[in-house]
Amino acid sequence: MIAEPVISIVNAVLFVLLAPLLGGLIAGIDRKVTARMQGRVGPPILQPFYDVGKLFEKENMVVTVTQHFYVLSYLVFMVVAGALFFSGGDMLLVIFAFTLSHIFLVLGAYASYSPYSHIGAERELIQIIAYEPMIIFTAVGMYMVTQSFNVSAIVNSGIPIILYLPGVFIGYLIVLTIKLRKSPFDLSTSHHAHQEIVKGVTTDFSGSNLGKIEIAHWYEYVFLLGVVYLFFGFNPVLAVAAIIIAYFLEILIDNTISRVKWQLTLRSAWLIAGTLGIVNLGVLYYLKGVIMP
Amino acid sequence: MTYLKKSPWVIHYDASSCNGCDIEVLAALTPVYDLERFGIINTGNPKHADIFLITGSVNEQNKEVVKNLYEQIPDPKVVVAIGICAASGGIFRECYNVLGGVDKVIPVDVFVPGCAARPESIIDGVVTALGILESKRLVMKENGKKTMEKSGSAE
Numbered sequence A: 001m002i003a004e005p006v007i008s009i010v011n012a013v014l015f016v017l018l019a020p021l022l023g024g025l026i027a028g029i030d031r032k033v034t035a036r037m038q039g040r041v042g043p044p045i046l047q048p049f050y051d052v053g054k055l056f057e058k059e060n061m062v063v064t065v066t067q068h069f070y071v072l073s074y075l076v077f078m079v080v081a082g083a084l085f086f087s088g089g090d091m092l093l094v095i096f097a098f099t100l101s102h103i104f105l106v107l108g109a110y111a112s113y114s115p116y117s118h119i120g121a122e123r124e125l126i127q128i129i130a131y132e133p134m135i136i137f138t139a140v141g142m143y144m145v146t147q148s149f150n151v152s153a154i155v156n157s158g159i160p161i162i163l164y165l166p167g168v169f170i171g172y173l174i175v176l177t178i179k180l181r182k183s184p185f186d187l188s189t190s191h192h193a194h195q196e197i198v199k200g201v202t203t204d205f206s207g208s209n210l211g212k213i214e215i216a217h218w219y220e221y222v223f224l225l226g227v228v229y230l231f232f233g234f235n236p237v238l239a240v241a242a243i244i245i246a247y248f249l250e251i252l253i254d255n256t257i258s259r260v261k262w263q264l265t266l267r268s269a270w271l272i273a274g275t276l277g278i279v280n281l282g283v284l285y286y287l288k289g290v291i292m293p
Numbered sequence B: 001m002t003y004l005k006k007s008p009w010v011i012h013y014d015a016s017s018c019n020g021c022d023i024e025v026l027a028a029l030t031p032v033y034d035l036e037r038f039g040i041i042n043t044g045n046p047k048h049a050d051i052f053l054i055t056g057s058v059n060e061q062n063k064e065v066v067k068n069l070y071e072q073i074p075d076p077k078v079v080v081a082i083g084i085c086a087a088s089g090g091i092f093r094e095c096y097n098v099l100g101g102v103d104k105v106i107p108v109d110v111f112v113p114g115c116a117a118r119p120e121s122i123i124d125g126v127v128t129a130l131g132i133l134e135s136k137r138l139v140m141k142e143n144g145k146k147t148m149e150k151s152g153s154a155e
Helices: A004-037 A047-057 A066-086 A091-110 A115-146 A151-156 A166-179 A196-202 A207-231 A236-256 A262-286 B020-028 B063-072 B084-088 B119-154
Strands: B009-014 B051-055 B078-082 B098-100 B110-112
Touching: A004 A047, A004 A066, A004 A207, A004 A236, A047 A207, A066 A091, A066 A207, A091 A115, A091 A151, A091 A196, A091 A207, A115 A151, A115 A166, A115 A196, A115 A262, A151 A207, A166 A207, A166 A236, A166 A262, A207 A236, B009 B020, B009 B063, B020 B051, B020 B078, B020 B119, B051 B063, B051 B084, B051 B119, B078 B084, B078 B119, B084 B110, B110 B119
Parallel strands: B009 B051, B051 B078, B078 B110
Antiparallel strands: none
16 A cells, blocks of 8 residues: 555656646647548647747747746646646645636736737636636535545545536536637637737747747646546546547537627626536535435 | 747738738638648737748838838748749839838748749748748757857856
């Protein structure tokens, strides 16, 4: 029997090393599937790695020196959030580090002088405001079902969490669309509209700084899909299947629905959190003795 | 490793012309030719771009815009002048406000002929530009080492 702290540390190290590879592959498959849905051949699966490799070969044009600090902090806190999550840490702390990393991205975009960058930063902030309640409800819901905020306890509880939190799960999938920068909620920067508001939050980043943002995004992919795993933690095979189906649905939504304005993004995200999230949690609270052991 | 050739991101700008070449550039980016299979992305942000596609002749009004765009693209970068107007001013050469080809304002690496240039020849021009891009990267790498050594000795 290996001691629990050792397993935690090994998991965290594995995440730090393997998540970029997995995240990059997911991004590559995403682009391929998207291309096929649009009747195109599409880039090679490894294209995201080529892109990031190229960005590190390019000159790093710096608009303001503080950009380096903000971009590095974005990457570091994203890695910290993911590593805490995969080492079985406290869900609330994970969400805290996750939000903090995005705040650094927003600050990095605000640090430059370009109006495009500022619009991107504002939109990124609106997105954070939009998805944050639902992410918190996800953690609270898991606490209500398993009596623990610890990811390791939630996974090892053996409880089919999805049966208790169907509303929270659907709500989480909807904010996942915002988080993965998918249409209809790809306001601050998009994977498709490479010319719209001149690439939003990433406008004034180039070269290796843009590469770091891309790598942070790969870490984010793995972390966010890890949360999907938690809902199905009682059955790993089912969990992986759920992740694949969830991600495929995200790509499908991305390719079939046009972008909405920020008002509708905020309204729909809060409406989903307010109805599906709160009703689900309320039912759990009042029927505690009835439906739960 | 050379990732640059596998992931060239382009920015296109239409200087003064009939817009025909610009439409052909966009045609090359449609699903029919699907340039994304070569990793080519059409970006609107010069700070993300590697290849500067420019159509049409340069005039007094857009001279500064062209220069500004060129300077915002991080090194290594290449300029592809598309169509006869971008090469010499073409049919607009005699106009009172036209300076001539793009090379009057910024250094051009590849000229793509045609009026309008066909998507196939544009793609051919971009592929030629990739080779130049790669050689520029190697030069930049050498120079980067030299400047680092210089700054090291200065300290």
